[in-house]
Amino acid sequence: MSTGSAEAAEIVVPSQVALINDAIEQGWRDYEIRPASEADDATWCRRVYLDILGRIPTLEELNAFLADRGSGKRAKLVNTLLYDDRFTEEYAGHWGTIWTNILIGRSGGTERRTLINRDGMQKYLRDAFAQNKPYNDLVYELVTAVGSTKPGTKNFNGAVNFLVEKVNEEKAVLATSSTSRILLGQQVQCTQCHNHPFNQWKQQKFWEFNSFFRQTRSLRRFVDGTRDIDHAELINEDFAGEAGDAEDALVFYELRNGLTRVAYPVFTDGTEIAKSGYVSDVNRRDELGRLVLQSEFLDKMIVNRMWAHFLGFGFTKPVDDLGPHNAASHPELLDELGKEVRQHSYDLKQLITWITLSRPYQLSAVLGKANEIDDPSIGEMPKFSRFYLRQMSAEQLYQSLVTATGAGAAGSYEEQEQQRRKWMRQFVVAFGTDEGGEATTFDGSIPQALMLFNGDLTKNATSTKTGSFLDRIQKGGRSTRERLTSLFMAAVARRPTKNEVSVAGKLYVARKNNELEMLQDMWWALINSNEFIMQH
Numbered sequence: 001m002s003t004g005s006a007e008a009a010e011i012v013v014p015s016q017v018a019l020i021n022d023a024i025e026q027g028w029r030d031y032e033i034r035p036a037s038e039a040d041d042a043t044w045c046r047r048v049y050l051d052i053l054g055r056i057p058t059l060e061e062l063n064a065f066l067a068d069r070g071s072g073k074r075a076k077l078v079n080t081l082l083y084d085d086r087f088t089e090e091y092a093g094h095w096g097t098i099w100t101n102i103l104i105g106r107s108g109g110t111e112r113r114t115l116i117n118r119d120g121m122q123k124y125l126r127d128a129f130a131q132n133k134p135y136n137d138l139v140y141e142l143v144t145a146v147g148s149t150k151p152g153t154k155n156f157n158g159a160v161n162f163l164v165e166k167v168n169e170e171k172a173v174l175a176t177s178s179t180s181r182i183l184l185g186q187q188v189q190c191t192q193c194h195n196h197p198f199n200q201w202k203q204q205k206f207w208e209f210n211s212f213f214r215q216t217r218s219l220r221r222f223v224d225g226t227r228d229i230d231h232a233e234l235i236n237e238d239f240a241g242e243a244g245d246a247e248d249a250l251v252f253y254e255l256r257n258g259l260t261r262v263a264y265p266v267f268t269d270g271t272e273i274a275k276s277g278y279v280s281d282v283n284r285r286d287e288l289g290r291l292v293l294q295s296e297f298l299d300k301m302i303v304n305r306m307w308a309h310f311l312g313f314g315f316t317k318p319v320d321d322l323g324p325h326n327a328a329s330h331p332e333l334l335d336e337l338g339k340e341v342r343q344h345s346y347d348l349k350q351l352i353t354w355i356t357l358s359r360p361y362q363l364s365a366v367l368g369k370a371n372e373i374d375d376p377s378i379g380e381m382p383k384f385s386r387f388y389l390r391q392m393s394a395e396q397l398y399q400s401l402v403t404a405t406g407a408g409a410a411g412s413y414e415e416q417e418q419q420r421r422k423w424m425r426q427f428v429v430a431f432g433t434d435e436g437g438e439a440t441t442f443d444g445s446i447p448q449a450l451m452l453f454n455g456d457l458t459k460n461a462t463s464t465k466t467g468s469f470l471d472r473i474q475k476g477g478r479s480t481r482e483r484l485t486s487l488f489m490a491a492v493a494r495r496p497t498k499n500e501v502s503v504a505g506k507l508y509v510a511r512k513n514n515e516l517e518m519l520q521d522m523w524w525a526l527i528n529s530n531e532f533i534m535q536h
Contacts, residue, residue, distance in 0.1 A: 013075060013357060014350070016340050020358040023333035024384050034370035036363045036386035041066055043364065043536065044074065046493035048356055050392065050535050051310050052081045054094030055399035059490040078356050082349045088130055089413075095348075096126035097395050098309070102182060103142070103162045110425075115165045115218055115232035117149040117158075124158025135302055135346035136293050139183055143289040148221070150231035160234035164218045167234070171251075172213035180209055183292060185301035185322035186268060207253040207263035212288040214251060215239045215279055236285065239277035249277025267291040297322055299338030303351070304328075307337075310355045312388035312535075313376045329381040360384035365536045390535050397533055398423055398457070404490050404527070405461040405469035423457055462524045464516050470523060474516050480508070487519060491526040 028035055039047070045065045049057040057065070065077055081087050100108070100122050109118030128138050147157030149164055166175035180186040188206045215236050223230045241249030251263045265284050266272045271291055274282040292298055300322055308314035315328040328334050337354070344350050355361060365387040367375070376382040392400065398420055411419075464470045473490075477483040484504050488496045496504070504522055511517040526532055 013072075014354055016337070016350075016354040017357045019336055019340070020333065020354060020360070023330050023336075024358070024360050027330060027383050028371075028385055031373065031383055033374060033383060033385050034368075035359075036366040036368065036371060038362050039364040039387065041073075042489065042493040044362065045077065047361075047387070047535060048074075048078060048081065050396055050400070051356070052078070052094070052352065053087060053090045053399075054097070054393075054396050055090070055403040056491075056493075058403055059486060062489055062493060074362070075357055078353055082352060092126045092130035094395075094399075095129040096122050099125045099129075102305075103178075104165075108165075109161070113229060115149065115168075115220065115229065116161050117151070117231060118161075120149045120151050120156065120158040121161035122158075123151050124161070127158075129348075132347065132349055135341075135348050136298065137346070139298065140289040140293055143179060143183070143292055144283075144285045146234050146236055148231055148233050153221075153231050155233065157234075160232075163213075163216065164232050164234050167213055167216045168218045172210060172216065175213045175216070176206065176210040179213075179288075179292075180268070181320050183301060184268070184295060184297040185304065185316075185320045186297060187321045203253065203255065204261065204263060205266075205268060207251055207261075208266035209268060211251050211263055211265035212284045214249070215277065215284050236279050236283060238279055239284075241277050246277040248275050250275070267295075268297075269295065296335075296338060299342050300334055302346075302348075303334060303337045303341060306348070306351055307355060310352075310361060311382075311384055312390045313382040313384075315382075317376075327381075329383070361387070363387050365389050387536065392533050392535055394424055395420075396535070400532075401457055401461050401527060423455075458524070458527065461527060462520055464520055470516065470519055474519060480515055483515075483519060484522065487523050487526060491523070492529070492531045 042062060045062055046056050049055060049061070065073065068076070070076065082091065100118065103125075104116055104118070104121055108114075109116035109121065141159045142162045145157050145159035145163070147155040147160050149158070149161050150156060151158070163175050163179075166172065166178055177188055180188045188209060215238065217235055217237055219233045219235060220229050221231050221233060222228060238246050239249045240246045242252045243250055249264075252260050253263060254260055264272065264275045265287070267288070269291075273284065273287045273291075276282050301320065304314045304316060304319055304322065308319045315330050315334045316322060316326050322328075337351075340354075341347075341351055363384075363386050367386055371383070371385040373380065374383040374385045376388065382388070462470065464474075469490075473483055473486055477486055481501070484501065485495050488494055488500070504518060507521050508515065508518040511521070
């Protein structure tokens with residue numbers, strides 16, 4: 001086969017893209033709305049780099065994409081970002097960070113005397129994404145893992161960091177609620193003490209699901225001769241049950257009226273497993289892992305989460321609450337995509353390809369007369385008739401500043417990670433997101449503004465020393481105008497407006513015709529602008 005036809009074969013658009021387009025377009029017809037026009041190439045290129053790799057493209061990468069005149073260039077770029085070895089490390093790092101935050105929260109592993117090893121969690125996830133581990137295998141490992149939390153120790157298994165701090169406290173209540181919510185989109189936490197008023201979850205179901213975790217313990221391992229925790233180990237051990245009989249290892253829970261009831265391990269779909277608490281008879285978490293993999297909610301949950309990552313909103317709100325009590329915006333599409341994911345061996349790169357090549361992902365962020373009813377920010381069901389503007393995550397902002405300018409990107413992976421963490425720590429304090437939630441918000445607080453205006457990263461990013469980004473820009477291009485355009489393309493993937501060119505002209509005069517100083521002022525303003533921190 002010639003390379004020409006090989007390239008053509010590579011960019012056949014998958015049938016799942018048509019499945020998405022048909023369902024979303026039907027919604028537009030039903031609501032009689034006209035979608036926004038397609039985003040231009042530069043905007044779309046910036047968007048897809050941010051979502052797939054967690055950073056904006058370099059100026060060279062953006063220009064290379066814009067120079068490509070071939071048909072199917074968008075499909076080709078998605079394919080390159082997902083499958084080209086040059087990007088494997090960044091892809092794995094980005095998704096490893098996203099899932100670390102989902103599984104243990106933004107501050108997980110950073111508190112004093114914590115059992116979680118954040119590096120262990122990230123290493124496990126980074127390796128999983130680097131080898132494109134099927135999502136169902138990843139989930140099974142997270143649910144069933146045993147071993148040590150810390151890289152370099154005997155029995156190291158980074159997957160244990162998901163549950164290690166959730167199983168010991170309060171009869172593994174946190175393990176119960178996190179596993180069902182994060183992996184199955186089933187919010188059971190409200191039913192610990194009473195039946196849920198709106199959904200099908202009953203108190204009995206909570207304690208049945210909880211019973212799967214009762215053979216599991218976290219053991220602290222100390223630094224020799226001290227009381228300092230070096231790492232922790234997650235183990236399975238026999239569970240005698242709350243009546244002290246491991247043959248019939250039951251769990252008691254109390255109803256609101258004070259009566260006591262009994263629960264055994266029963267999965268959410270009603271599947272029961274053996275009642276013995278002896279691990280040699282039945283390993284409850286292994287059984288749970290198997291049952292989770294059979295559940296259609298596993299499929300729907302990953303589709304909903306990935307869709308929300310790329311489109312800004314999931315099919316349900318919140319994204320991790322699925323079921324008849326919480327209507328989805330496009331229920332058939334959610335079901336169908338879930339089935340496609342299962343049929344395609346839970347290959348997340350394929351799911352990413354389907355979403356990023358779909359029509360809703362190509363649209364511009366314009367809210368016009370023809371689609372003004374499509375505003376999920378006021379509680380409307382999303383219609384996906386435009387790209388919903390959203391803020392970058394803290395991690396994306398950091399990586400984008402590093403990428404755009406090369407600021408702070410020196411050293412080994414460990415050194416770069418340390419620099420990033422140091423910055424993120426200031427950021428989390430400055431932005432007040434240290435409750436470990438998944439979302440970051442830029443609320444314009446004074447410490448936040450000062451950090452972005454004057455922090456070390458910004459100082460590095462706006463440096464004019466030899467070899468710096470601004471120095472390279474100033475030595476390139478045929479004219480001042482061209483160099484100014486390069487700054488705007490690098491930061492926000494568009495050319496400057498007439499007004500912005502005029503401001504630059506006035507700055508040039510104010511800086512006594514020193515072009516480098518004018519470019520520095522413009523660059524500082526760009527990377528501190530709302531437009532820079534937005535995904536659009």
